Amino acid sequence: MELYEAMNRRRDTRSEFTGSPPAPEVLDRLLRAAHSAPSVGMSQPWVFVTVHAEETRRAFRDHVAQRREEFASLLEGERADTFARIKVEGIMESGLGIVVGHDPTTAGEVVLGKQTVADTSLFSVCLAIQNLWLAATAEGIGVGWVSFYREEFLADLVGFPEHVRPVAWLCVGEVAALPEVPDLERFGWRARGPLERVVHAERHGWS
Protein backbone atom coordinates (compact mmCIF):
# COMPACT_ATOMS: atom_id res chain seq x y z
CA MET A 1 0.00 0.00 0.00
CA GLU A 2 1.09 3.55 -0.73
CA LEU A 3 2.29 5.50 2.30
CA TYR A 4 -0.26 8.33 2.25
CA GLU A 5 -3.07 5.86 1.64
CA ALA A 6 -1.98 3.87 4.70
CA MET A 7 -1.97 7.05 6.80
CA ASN A 8 -5.43 8.01 5.63
CA ARG A 9 -6.93 4.53 5.96
CA ARG A 10 -5.47 3.88 9.43
CA ARG A 11 -8.16 3.72 12.10
CA ASP A 12 -8.33 2.96 15.79
CA THR A 13 -10.32 -0.25 15.53
CA ARG A 14 -12.83 -1.52 18.08
CA SER A 15 -15.91 -3.08 16.50
CA GLU A 16 -14.71 -4.48 13.20
CA PHE A 17 -12.59 -7.45 14.31
CA THR A 18 -13.58 -10.81 12.84
CA GLY A 19 -12.04 -12.87 15.66
CA SER A 20 -8.99 -14.06 13.71
CA PRO A 21 -5.58 -12.88 14.88
CA PRO A 22 -3.08 -12.04 12.14
CA ALA A 23 -1.38 -15.01 10.47
CA PRO A 24 2.14 -15.63 11.87
CA GLU A 25 3.91 -14.30 8.76
CA VAL A 26 1.79 -11.13 8.85
CA LEU A 27 2.49 -10.66 12.56
CA ASP A 28 6.17 -11.05 11.81
CA ARG A 29 6.00 -8.25 9.22
CA LEU A 30 4.17 -5.98 11.68
CA LEU A 31 6.81 -6.54 14.35
CA ARG A 32 9.63 -6.00 11.85
CA ALA A 33 8.01 -2.72 10.81
CA ALA A 34 7.92 -1.64 14.46
CA HIS A 35 11.51 -2.75 14.97
CA SER A 36 12.67 -0.65 12.00
CA ALA A 37 11.57 2.58 13.69
CA PRO A 38 14.12 5.22 14.64
CA SER A 39 15.37 5.16 18.22
CA VAL A 40 17.53 7.47 20.28
CA GLY A 41 21.17 6.38 20.15
CA MET A 42 20.06 3.24 18.25
CA SER A 43 18.82 1.92 21.60
CA GLN A 44 15.72 0.14 20.23
CA PRO A 45 14.21 0.43 23.72
CA TRP A 46 10.98 -1.42 22.92
CA VAL A 47 9.54 -4.73 24.06
CA PHE A 48 6.59 -6.57 22.49
CA VAL A 49 4.64 -9.27 24.29
CA THR A 50 2.23 -11.08 21.98
CA VAL A 51 -0.77 -12.30 23.94
CA HIS A 52 -2.92 -14.96 22.31
CA ALA A 53 -3.94 -16.64 25.60
CA GLU A 54 -7.64 -16.14 26.31
CA GLU A 55 -7.15 -16.14 30.05
CA THR A 56 -4.76 -13.20 29.95
CA ARG A 57 -6.95 -11.26 27.56
CA ARG A 58 -10.02 -11.91 29.70
CA ALA A 59 -8.26 -10.65 32.82
CA PHE A 60 -7.22 -7.50 30.99
CA ARG A 61 -10.69 -6.97 29.54
CA ASP A 62 -12.22 -7.17 33.03
CA HIS A 63 -9.69 -4.66 34.34
CA VAL A 64 -10.42 -2.29 31.44
CA ALA A 65 -14.19 -2.59 32.01
CA GLN A 66 -13.69 -1.25 35.54
CA ARG A 67 -11.58 1.67 34.35
CA ARG A 68 -14.28 2.45 31.78
CA GLU A 69 -16.85 2.64 34.57
CA GLU A 70 -14.60 5.00 36.50
CA PHE A 71 -14.30 7.29 33.51
CA ALA A 72 -18.05 7.12 32.80
CA SER A 73 -18.74 8.23 36.36
CA LEU A 74 -16.96 11.53 35.65
CA LEU A 75 -19.37 12.40 32.84
CA GLU A 76 -22.80 14.00 32.87
CA GLY A 77 -25.61 14.75 30.44
CA GLU A 78 -24.76 14.64 26.74
CA ARG A 79 -21.16 13.57 27.42
CA ALA A 80 -22.34 10.58 29.44
CA ASP A 81 -24.88 9.58 26.78
CA THR A 82 -22.36 9.91 23.97
CA PHE A 83 -19.68 7.95 25.82
CA ALA A 84 -22.17 5.16 26.55
CA ARG A 85 -22.36 4.43 22.81
CA ILE A 86 -18.58 4.22 22.33
CA LYS A 87 -16.73 0.92 22.45
CA VAL A 88 -13.28 1.40 24.01
CA GLU A 89 -11.66 -1.97 23.30
CA GLY A 90 -11.75 -5.13 21.21
CA ILE A 91 -9.55 -7.22 23.48
CA MET A 92 -11.39 -10.52 23.08
CA GLU A 93 -12.70 -9.93 19.54
CA SER A 94 -9.31 -9.12 18.01
CA GLY A 95 -7.78 -12.47 18.93
CA LEU A 96 -4.37 -10.96 19.73
CA GLY A 97 -3.04 -8.38 22.14
CA ILE A 98 0.39 -6.86 21.68
CA VAL A 99 1.65 -5.29 24.87
CA VAL A 100 4.29 -2.72 24.07
CA GLY A 101 6.78 -1.82 26.76
CA HIS A 102 9.60 0.64 27.24
CA ASP A 103 12.89 -0.85 28.41
CA PRO A 104 15.34 2.02 29.03
CA THR A 105 18.24 -0.34 29.76
CA THR A 106 18.77 -1.83 26.30
CA ALA A 107 21.73 0.37 25.43
CA GLY A 108 23.41 0.75 28.80
CA GLU A 109 23.76 3.87 30.89
CA VAL A 110 25.17 6.32 28.36
CA VAL A 111 22.80 6.65 25.43
CA LEU A 112 23.73 9.05 22.64
CA GLY A 113 21.05 11.75 22.47
CA LYS A 114 19.29 10.87 25.73
CA GLN A 115 21.45 12.91 28.09
CA THR A 116 19.40 16.08 28.16
CA VAL A 117 15.92 14.69 27.47
CA ALA A 118 15.52 11.36 29.24
CA ASP A 119 12.09 10.75 27.68
CA THR A 120 13.54 10.46 24.17
CA SER A 121 13.77 6.75 24.80
CA LEU A 122 10.06 6.58 25.63
CA PHE A 123 9.35 8.62 22.49
CA SER A 124 11.19 5.99 20.42
CA VAL A 125 8.74 3.33 21.59
CA CYS A 126 5.85 5.42 20.28
CA LEU A 127 7.49 5.77 16.87
CA ALA A 128 7.67 1.97 16.71
CA ILE A 129 3.95 1.73 17.53
CA GLN A 130 3.05 4.06 14.68
CA ASN A 131 5.14 1.96 12.27
CA LEU A 132 3.30 -1.16 13.43
CA TRP A 133 -0.07 0.56 13.07
CA LEU A 134 0.61 1.73 9.52
CA ALA A 135 1.98 -1.66 8.51
CA ALA A 136 -1.15 -3.31 9.90
CA THR A 137 -3.30 -0.96 7.84
CA ALA A 138 -1.39 -1.93 4.70
CA GLU A 139 -1.85 -5.62 5.58
CA GLY A 140 -5.61 -5.22 6.11
CA ILE A 141 -5.23 -5.76 9.86
CA GLY A 142 -6.99 -3.62 12.43
CA VAL A 143 -5.27 -2.10 15.45
CA GLY A 144 -6.99 -0.63 18.50
CA TRP A 145 -4.92 1.09 21.19
CA VAL A 146 -6.41 0.50 24.63
CA SER A 147 -5.39 2.97 27.33
CA PHE A 148 -8.03 2.35 30.00
CA TYR A 149 -5.69 0.52 32.39
CA ARG A 150 -3.45 1.03 35.34
CA GLU A 151 0.18 0.55 34.41
CA GLU A 152 1.01 -1.62 37.45
CA PHE A 153 -1.80 -4.01 36.56
CA LEU A 154 -0.65 -4.51 32.99
CA ALA A 155 3.02 -4.76 33.96
CA ASP A 156 2.14 -7.47 36.43
CA LEU A 157 -0.16 -9.28 33.99
CA VAL A 158 2.57 -9.82 31.40
CA GLY A 159 5.46 -10.14 33.84
CA PHE A 160 7.39 -6.99 33.03
CA PRO A 161 10.41 -6.54 35.27
CA GLU A 162 10.45 -3.40 37.43
CA HIS A 163 12.32 -1.29 34.87
CA VAL A 164 9.99 -1.99 31.93
CA ARG A 165 7.02 0.36 31.65
CA PRO A 166 3.92 -0.62 29.68
CA VAL A 167 3.17 1.89 26.93
CA ALA A 168 0.22 0.29 25.14
CA TRP A 169 -2.06 -2.68 24.76
CA LEU A 170 -2.78 -3.00 21.07
CA CYS A 171 -5.72 -5.14 19.92
CA VAL A 172 -4.54 -6.61 16.64
CA GLY A 173 -6.58 -8.76 14.30
CA GLU A 174 -8.29 -9.29 11.00
CA VAL A 175 -11.13 -6.89 10.28
CA ALA A 176 -14.21 -7.00 8.09
CA ALA A 177 -13.38 -3.44 7.05
CA LEU A 178 -11.82 -0.33 8.52
CA PRO A 179 -14.30 2.45 9.31
CA GLU A 180 -14.15 5.46 6.99
CA VAL A 181 -14.66 7.93 9.83
CA PRO A 182 -13.00 7.61 13.26
CA ASP A 183 -15.39 6.25 15.90
CA LEU A 184 -15.08 9.28 18.16
CA GLU A 185 -16.15 11.51 15.29
CA ARG A 186 -18.88 9.14 14.09
CA PHE A 187 -20.44 8.93 17.55
CA GLY A 188 -20.15 12.65 18.17
CA TRP A 189 -17.50 12.63 20.89
CA ARG A 190 -15.02 14.93 19.17
CA ALA A 191 -14.14 15.80 15.58
CA ARG A 192 -10.76 16.43 13.98
CA GLY A 193 -9.65 20.06 13.92
CA PRO A 194 -8.04 21.99 11.06
CA LEU A 195 -4.28 21.87 10.52
CA GLU A 196 -4.07 25.66 10.75
CA ARG A 197 -4.89 25.50 14.44
CA VAL A 198 -1.66 23.66 15.29
CA VAL A 199 0.92 25.24 12.96
CA HIS A 200 2.80 28.40 13.87
CA ALA A 201 5.38 30.23 11.77
CA GLU A 202 8.67 31.10 13.49
CA ARG A 203 7.22 31.40 17.01
CA HIS A 204 4.28 29.96 18.93
CA GLY A 205 1.30 32.29 18.72
CA TRP A 206 2.25 33.79 15.38
CA SER A 207 0.73 32.49 12.20
Add this chain to the structure above:
Amino acid sequence: MELYEAMNRRRDTRSEFTGSPPAPEVLDRLLRAAHSAPSVGMSQPWVFVTVHAEETRRAFRDHVAQRREEFASLLEGERADTFARIKVEGIMESGLGIVVGHDPTTAGEVVLGKQTVADTSLFSVCLAIQNLWLAATAEGIGVGWVSFYREEFLADLVGFPEHVRPVAWLCVGEVAALPEVPDLERFGWRARGPLERVVHAERHGWS
Protein backbone atom coordinates in the same frame (compact mmCIF):
# COMPACT_ATOMS: atom_id res chain seq x y z
CA MET B 1 6.17 5.63 -2.20
CA GLU B 2 5.15 2.25 -0.88
CA LEU B 3 4.78 2.06 2.90
CA TYR B 4 7.42 -0.57 3.66
CA GLU B 5 9.88 1.13 1.33
CA ALA B 6 9.38 4.41 3.20
CA MET B 7 10.01 2.64 6.50
CA ASN B 8 13.18 1.03 5.21
CA ARG B 9 14.51 4.16 3.49
CA ARG B 10 13.81 6.49 6.44
CA ARG B 11 17.03 7.77 8.05
CA ASP B 12 17.96 10.20 10.76
CA THR B 13 19.65 12.76 8.55
CA ARG B 14 22.59 14.96 9.54
CA SER B 15 25.14 15.38 6.78
CA GLU B 16 23.15 15.09 3.58
CA PHE B 17 21.17 18.34 3.54
CA THR B 18 21.61 20.51 0.44
CA GLY B 19 20.62 23.75 2.18
CA SER B 20 17.16 24.03 0.64
CA PRO B 21 14.17 23.76 2.94
CA PRO B 22 11.17 21.83 1.59
CA ALA B 23 8.97 23.73 -0.87
CA PRO B 24 5.82 25.16 0.78
CA GLU B 25 3.48 22.59 -0.81
CA VAL B 26 5.75 19.75 0.31
CA LEU B 27 5.93 21.15 3.84
CA ASP B 28 2.16 21.35 3.84
CA ARG B 29 1.91 17.64 2.95
CA LEU B 30 4.36 16.74 5.73
CA LEU B 31 2.36 18.68 8.31
CA ARG B 32 -0.91 17.16 7.07
CA ALA B 33 0.62 13.69 7.41
CA ALA B 34 1.58 14.52 11.01
CA HIS B 35 -1.87 15.93 11.70
CA SER B 36 -3.53 12.73 10.44
CA ALA B 37 -1.89 10.65 13.20
CA PRO B 38 -4.02 8.96 15.84
CA SER B 39 -4.45 10.80 19.12
CA VAL B 40 -5.98 9.91 22.44
CA GLY B 41 -9.60 11.01 22.61
CA MET B 42 -9.11 12.78 19.24
CA SER B 43 -7.26 15.46 21.17
CA GLN B 44 -4.65 16.19 18.47
CA PRO B 45 -2.38 17.54 21.22
CA TRP B 46 0.48 18.59 18.95
CA VAL B 47 1.95 21.94 18.00
CA PHE B 48 4.36 22.62 15.14
CA VAL B 49 6.50 25.73 14.92
CA THR B 50 8.23 26.05 11.56
CA VAL B 51 11.52 27.89 11.97
CA HIS B 52 13.11 29.31 8.84
CA ALA B 53 14.72 32.30 10.58
CA GLU B 54 18.50 32.00 10.61
CA GLU B 55 18.86 33.84 13.89
CA THR B 56 16.66 31.36 15.74
CA ARG B 57 18.40 28.40 14.17
CA ARG B 58 21.81 29.81 14.99
CA ALA B 59 20.86 30.31 18.63
CA PHE B 60 19.63 26.72 18.83
CA ARG B 61 22.72 25.38 17.10
CA ASP B 62 24.97 27.13 19.61
CA HIS B 63 22.94 25.72 22.49
CA VAL B 64 23.15 22.21 21.03
CA ALA B 65 26.91 22.53 20.55
CA GLN B 66 27.30 23.10 24.29
CA ARG B 67 25.15 20.09 25.15
CA ARG B 68 27.25 18.03 22.77
CA GLU B 69 30.38 19.05 24.65
CA GLU B 70 28.77 18.06 27.93
CA PHE B 71 27.95 14.63 26.56
CA ALA B 72 31.41 14.21 25.04
CA SER B 73 32.95 14.93 28.45
CA LEU B 74 31.25 11.80 29.83
CA LEU B 75 33.02 9.54 27.33
CA GLU B 76 36.45 7.95 27.36
CA GLY B 77 38.70 5.97 25.05
CA GLU B 78 37.06 4.33 22.05
CA ARG B 79 33.63 5.80 22.90
CA ALA B 80 35.06 9.33 22.90
CA ASP B 81 36.89 8.76 19.61
CA THR B 82 33.84 7.26 17.95
CA PHE B 83 31.52 10.03 19.15
CA ALA B 84 33.94 12.67 17.88
CA ARG B 85 33.26 11.49 14.32
CA ILE B 86 29.47 11.66 14.64
CA LYS B 87 27.50 14.72 13.57
CA VAL B 88 24.51 15.25 15.88
CA GLU B 89 22.59 17.94 14.02
CA GLY B 90 22.03 19.67 10.70
CA ILE B 91 20.27 22.74 12.10
CA MET B 92 21.77 25.32 9.75
CA GLU B 93 22.29 23.02 6.76
CA SER B 94 18.70 21.76 6.59
CA GLY B 95 17.21 25.22 6.10
CA LEU B 96 14.17 24.49 8.26
CA GLY B 97 13.56 23.47 11.84
CA ILE B 98 10.20 22.13 12.94
CA VAL B 99 9.77 22.37 16.68
CA VAL B 100 7.17 19.89 17.82
CA GLY B 101 5.40 20.53 21.08
CA HIS B 102 2.89 18.79 23.31
CA ASP B 103 -0.14 20.84 24.30
CA PRO B 104 -2.22 18.76 26.75
CA THR B 105 -5.02 21.35 26.87
CA THR B 106 -6.39 21.02 23.33
CA ALA B 107 -9.34 18.83 24.31
CA GLY B 108 -10.21 20.23 27.72
CA GLU B 109 -9.92 18.54 31.08
CA VAL B 110 -11.69 15.25 30.42
CA VAL B 111 -10.01 13.42 27.57
CA LEU B 112 -11.39 10.03 26.56
CA GLY B 113 -8.66 7.43 27.13
CA LYS B 114 -6.29 9.67 29.09
CA GLN B 115 -7.76 9.16 32.55
CA THR B 116 -5.55 6.29 33.69
CA VAL B 117 -2.39 6.97 31.66
CA ALA B 118 -1.81 10.72 31.48
CA ASP B 119 1.14 10.30 29.11
CA THR B 120 -1.06 8.94 26.30
CA SER B 121 -1.36 12.50 25.10
CA LEU B 122 2.43 12.85 24.91
CA PHE B 123 2.54 9.51 23.08
CA SER B 124 0.14 10.90 20.45
CA VAL B 125 2.63 13.65 19.62
CA CYS B 126 5.28 11.03 18.88
CA LEU B 127 2.95 9.17 16.52
CA ALA B 128 2.53 12.42 14.60
CA ILE B 129 6.31 12.82 14.36
CA GLN B 130 6.69 9.35 12.87
CA ASN B 131 4.01 10.14 10.26
CA LEU B 132 5.88 13.32 9.34
CA TRP B 133 9.17 11.45 9.12
CA LEU B 134 7.80 8.74 6.82
CA ALA B 135 6.04 11.31 4.63
CA ALA B 136 9.30 13.24 4.34
CA THR B 137 11.07 10.07 3.24
CA ALA B 138 8.47 9.50 0.53
CA GLU B 139 8.90 13.12 -0.61
CA GLY B 140 12.69 12.82 -0.79
CA ILE B 141 13.12 15.13 2.19
CA GLY B 142 15.53 14.39 5.03
CA VAL B 143 14.61 14.63 8.72
CA GLY B 144 17.04 14.72 11.62
CA TRP B 145 15.72 14.63 15.19
CA VAL B 146 17.90 16.72 17.49
CA SER B 147 17.64 15.92 21.19
CA PHE B 148 20.78 17.61 22.58
CA TYR B 149 18.92 20.49 24.23
CA ARG B 150 17.41 21.62 27.48
CA GLU B 151 13.65 21.78 27.25
CA GLU B 152 13.39 25.20 28.95
CA PHE B 153 15.79 26.70 26.43
CA LEU B 154 13.85 25.47 23.42
CA ALA B 155 10.47 26.36 24.93
CA ASP B 156 11.72 29.89 25.51
CA LEU B 157 13.31 30.14 22.08
CA VAL B 158 10.05 29.53 20.22
CA GLY B 159 7.76 31.16 22.78
CA PHE B 160 5.90 28.12 24.03
CA PRO B 161 3.48 28.97 26.82
CA GLU B 162 4.08 27.29 30.18
CA HIS B 163 1.82 24.30 29.42
CA VAL B 164 3.41 23.36 26.09
CA ARG B 165 6.37 21.01 26.33
CA PRO B 166 8.90 20.74 23.50
CA VAL B 167 9.17 17.16 22.23
CA ALA B 168 11.55 17.53 19.30
CA TRP B 169 13.51 19.81 17.04
CA LEU B 170 13.38 18.28 13.59
CA CYS B 171 15.86 19.41 10.94
CA VAL B 172 13.90 19.19 7.70
CA GLY B 173 15.25 19.82 4.24
CA GLU B 174 16.15 18.58 0.81
CA VAL B 175 18.90 15.98 0.71
CA ALA B 176 21.41 14.84 -1.86
CA ALA B 177 20.58 11.27 -0.85
CA LEU B 178 19.56 9.37 2.25
CA PRO B 179 22.32 7.18 3.72
CA GLU B 180 21.82 3.44 3.24
CA VAL B 181 23.10 2.62 6.71
CA PRO B 182 22.21 4.64 9.83
CA ASP B 183 25.04 6.98 10.90
CA LEU B 184 25.43 5.43 14.34
CA GLU B 185 25.95 2.04 12.73
CA ARG B 186 28.22 3.36 9.98
CA PHE B 187 30.49 5.14 12.46
CA GLY B 188 30.56 2.19 14.84
CA TRP B 189 28.57 3.69 17.73
CA ARG B 190 25.91 1.00 17.93
CA ALA B 191 24.30 -1.45 15.51
CA ARG B 192 20.71 -2.58 15.18
CA GLY B 193 19.82 -5.72 17.13
CA PRO B 194 17.73 -8.69 16.00
CA LEU B 195 13.95 -8.63 16.32
CA GLU B 196 14.00 -11.81 18.39
CA ARG B 197 15.60 -9.94 21.26
CA VAL B 198 12.55 -7.74 21.80
CA VAL B 199 9.62 -10.10 21.15
CA HIS B 200 8.17 -12.32 23.87
CA ALA B 201 5.30 -14.79 23.53
CA GLU B 202 2.54 -14.52 26.13
CA ARG B 203 4.75 -13.17 28.94
CA HIS B 204 7.95 -11.17 29.24
CA GLY B 205 10.92 -13.47 29.57
CA TRP B 206 9.36 -16.31 27.64
CA SER B 207 10.07 -16.77 23.98
